[in-house]
Amino acid sequence: MPAKRKPDDELSGKELVKETARRIRVARSYWDAHNNHACRLERTRALDLYERLDDVQREQIPQVLRVWLRYRSEKYFGEHRTPPGSGRRKRRDLGSN
Numbered sequence: 001m002p003a004k005r006k007p008d009d010e011l012s013g014k015e016l017v018k019e020t021a022r023r024i025r026v027a028r029s030y031w032d033a034h035n036n037h038a039c040r041l042e043r044t045r046a047l048d049l050y051e052r053l054d055d056v057q058r059e060q061i062p063q064v065l066r067v068w069l070r071y072r073s074e075k076y077f078g079e080h081r082t083p084p085g086s087g088r089r090k091r092r093d094l095g096s097n
Contacts, residue, residue, distance in 0.1 A: 011049070017060045020049040024065040043069065 011019055023046035030039035046069060050058070058066065 016049060016052060017057050020046060020053060021061050021065055023049060024061070024069050028065075028068055 023042055027039050027042035027046055030036075030042055050061070050069060053061070
């Protein structure tokens with residue numbers, strides 16, 4: 001039986017680094033599968049954990065993952081983007097009349 005995970009609030013040290021990297025990888029796998037809703041959720045969780053890391057711990061996260069989390073995913077999921085579920089249905093409803 002697999003071990004139960006600790007809640008994110010209880011993570012520290014190497015466990016926090018490991019869980020942060022794992023969440024970024026999960027978000028990337030959702031991104032590759034074009035599952036934007038799940039990707040957005042995992043990215044938010046990973047970003048929350050990443051913000052708790054100090055500079056030394058951040059260096060322990062592979063650079064590829066850090067770049068994806070901070071820059072590439074920000075391009076698609078950042079605050080400047082339209083939030084999900086924003087009016088697409090309204091336009092379809094108007095066009096079908």
